[in-house]
Amino acid sequence: MTEISNYIGGEMSAPSDGAFIDDIDPSTGQVYASVPDSGEEDVTKAVDSAERAFAKWSSSSPEFRHDVLMKLSGLIERDLEKLATAECVDNGKPLTLAKAVDIPRAVSNFKFYATAAMHFASESHSNAGQSVNYTLRQPIGVVGCISPWNLPLYLFTWKIAPALAAGNCVVAKPSEITPMTAFLLSELASEAGVPAGVLNIVHGTGPKAGASIVRHPGIKAISFTGGTKTGEWIASEAGPKFKKLSLELGGKNPNIIFADCDYDEMLETTVRSSFANQGQICLCGSRVFVERPIYDRFREDFVKRVRSLKVGDPLEAETNVGAVVSEAHMQKVLSYVELAKQEGGAVLCGGEQVRIEGRCEGGYFLAPAVIEGLSHDCRTNQEEIFGPVVTIMPFDSEEEVLEYANSVRYGLSATVWTGELARAHRVAERLESGIVWVNCWLLRDLRTPFGGVKDSGMGREGGFEALRFFTEEKNVCIKYGP
Numbered sequence: 001m002t003e004i005s006n007y008i009g010g011e012m013s014a015p016s017d018g019a020f021i022d023d024i025d026p027s028t029g030q031v032y033a034s035v036p037d038s039g040e041e042d043v044t045k046a047v048d049s050a051e052r053a054f055a056k057w058s059s060s061s062p063e064f065r066h067d068v069l070m071k072l073s074g075l076i077e078r079d080l081e082k083l084a085t086a087e088c089v090d091n092g093k094p095l096t097l098a099k100a101v102d103i104p105r106a107v108s109n110f111k112f113y114a115t116a117a118m119h120f121a122s123e124s125h126s127n128a129g130q131s132v133n134y135t136l137r138q139p140i141g142v143v144g145c146i147s148p149w150n151l152p153l154y155l156f157t158w159k160i161a162p163a164l165a166a167g168n169c170v171v172a173k174p175s176e177i178t179p180m181t182a183f184l185l186s187e188l189a190s191e192a193g194v195p196a197g198v199l200n201i202v203h204g205t206g207p208k209a210g211a212s213i214v215r216h217p218g219i220k221a222i223s224f225t226g227g228t229k230t231g232e233w234i235a236s237e238a239g240p241k242f243k244k245l246s247l248e249l250g251g252k253n254p255n256i257i258f259a260d261c262d263y264d265e266m267l268e269t270t271v272r273s274s275f276a277n278q279g280q281i282c283l284c285g286s287r288v289f290v291e292r293p294i295y296d297r298f299r300e301d302f303v304k305r306v307r308s309l310k311v312g313d314p315l316e317a318e319t320n321v322g323a324v325v326s327e328a329h330m331q332k333v334l335s336y337v338e339l340a341k342q343e344g345g346a347v348l349c350g351g352e353q354v355r356i357e358g359r360c361e362g363g364y365f366l367a368p369a370v371i372e373g374l375s376h377d378c379r380t381n382q383e384e385i386f387g388p389v390v391t392i393m394p395f396d397s398e399e400e401v402l403e404y405a406n407s408v409r410y411g412l413s414a415t416v417w418t419g420e421l422a423r424a425h426r427v428a429e430r431l432e433s434g435i436v437w438v439n440c441w442l443l444r445d446l447r448t449p450f451g452g453v454k455d456s457g458m459g460r461e462g463g464f465e466a467l468r469f470f471t472e473e474k475n476v477c478i479k480y481g482p
């Protein structure tokens, strides 16, 4: 049993009141580590140590911060195997996915923001012959970073890297359901020479440790990724205290397939965009709209492909679909399959628990589900399920599918498959979402703005957007003379 520690002031420490919670391997259902159940006292210690470190870190040169963050990136790359295995065990995702996506992306996050720190610049506005204004972008102070369980190290570092690159000190909390790689990162942070107190990692539950971060008066900005309900609470708590907020929340993304698309590429990518990471990626397309002329063909081919996905031990190389993250989450997903049936849906494949023999017999495995026969406005098609469940629906016109696609409260991402350039632009323009993928999915360029509209959140991560979020602008106006 591994006992996870908090990382405060550059030191590993147990929670103040000695309380721990269980960390469960979802592929076996067994407890395999303990996680600090930290509270207000631990968060206060972390904020104090971050405040002490701030003056030196915030006034260090971009080059110094670059060197430290590049070193950290290199150490993550060095430990890729170990970190990928830890992510797989903690989250239930296939090891192949953790090796190919999760950990390499954590490497890139630090690399990207290490270099961004050296290129970040601000504006100046000259008023010819009279005055000049220039804008300083200064680090905010101590900032809070709170992340979810679906892409643990990937999303944790996506916040921490720009916060540190911009010169802030950080108090971060990973999900209590998947804390292991954040714990391993704290060991690497010391090795990389991140000065004590610059990065603090406090483990624990949302209502206890998370809420303490949100409420602490020393935390000046909060970058949060997670559910919309949690985001609402954070906004209600932090808003009146005028803390800066970046909220990346839930989604219910449409995948719109026109008959003139490149069928084979669409089919292959749609299997991935539906079920990668057991459908537990905020960008997964869970509502698949297919133009009527190819609906029957798609339905047959798609279901055949989905049935052939191997659900199994996440550590095995041939596994396509691992375990969902927890028993509670598995029950939630199963309850949505039941709801879909009650709402008149026909389950074309999957939707049931899968029992795996041997090591994984106690794990939380689900067969990926494809459901048809539902209206766009039923609960199954309006609420976020965040698991291996998609619905497929036919449509007849662009106008109609835009209405269906935009009918949800969410607006994170959308996918469009078409061979017609003008239509791609037209539809992209009218989709209510922060991100549109055309003839692709999750083709990431870290320079681009990332985030959602409507109840999918506020603010954008990525590129210089994140450095702007993690800095405070100050305008300085200079008059030339009398």
Ligand code: NAD
Pocket (backbone or CB within 6 Å): 146, 147, 148, 149, 150, 155, 173, 174, 175, 176, 204, 205, 206, 207, 209, 210, 211, 212, 214, 225, 226, 227, 228, 230, 231, 233, 234, 248, 249, 250, 251, 281, 282, 384, 386, 412, 452, 456, 457
């Ligand atoms: P969650 O909201 O339950 O938890 C996210 C994090 O917030 C965890 O660390 C949790 O401990 C913490 N938390 C919970 N309650 C809190 C509180 N009151 N105060 C402070 N912190 C609190 O979400 P989850 O179940 O871990 O993640 C799944 C959700 O995340 C889905 O809705 C998914 O769409 C969303 N998500 C969004 C994006 C995006 O980029 N928009 C990316 C990944 C996941």
